[in-house]
Amino acid sequence: MIRVRAEENAILIWNMELSRTAYISDEELHALGRWINGESSGFSERLKKRGIICDAVIPAITEAIFAAPDRKAPAYSFCAPESLHIELTSRCPLNCPQCYKDRTETDISFEIKVQFAKYKYIAV
Numbered sequence: 001m002i003r004v005r006a007e008e009n010a011i012l013i014w015n016m017e018l019s020r021t022a023y024i025s026d027e028e029l030h031a032l033g034r035w036i037n038g039e040s041s042g043f044s045e046r047l048k049k050r051g052i053i054c055d056a057v058i059p060a061i062t063e064a065i066f067a068a069p070d071r072k073a074p075a076y077s078f079c080a081p082e083s084l085h086i087e088l089t090s091r092c093p094l095n096c097p098q099c100y101k102d103r104t105e106t107d108i109s110f111e112i113k114v115q116f117a118k119y120k121y122i123a124v
Helices: 026-036 042-049 055-070 110-117
Strands: 002-007 010-015 020-025
Touching: 002 055, 010 026, 010 055, 020 026, 026 042, 026 055
Parallel strands: none
Antiparallel strands: 002 010, 010 020
């Protein structure tokens, strides 16, 4: 599922299944506007390849592009997370020197996994 939202002079596109987000503004926004009118570019092809855009979301992108010039973002609008990634385990055999994780090998409990599974778009 791909969500599209108008931002202040930009649009935000989020592919929920792939957990990929794109904030598109300035020249890229103009290139995307040309794509919805049938003109392909290297930029639109990269977005398609990454699963950020597809033909099915052209109406939503069109609407967001037209709404973007009038949209006013609230203060600190990018301070809240758009998505949340949860690690089910800290197990990793690589032991990289730059890794921020501690060396304990722990898993979250099955009960917590079940609680997360109640929310839409979260797989256990």
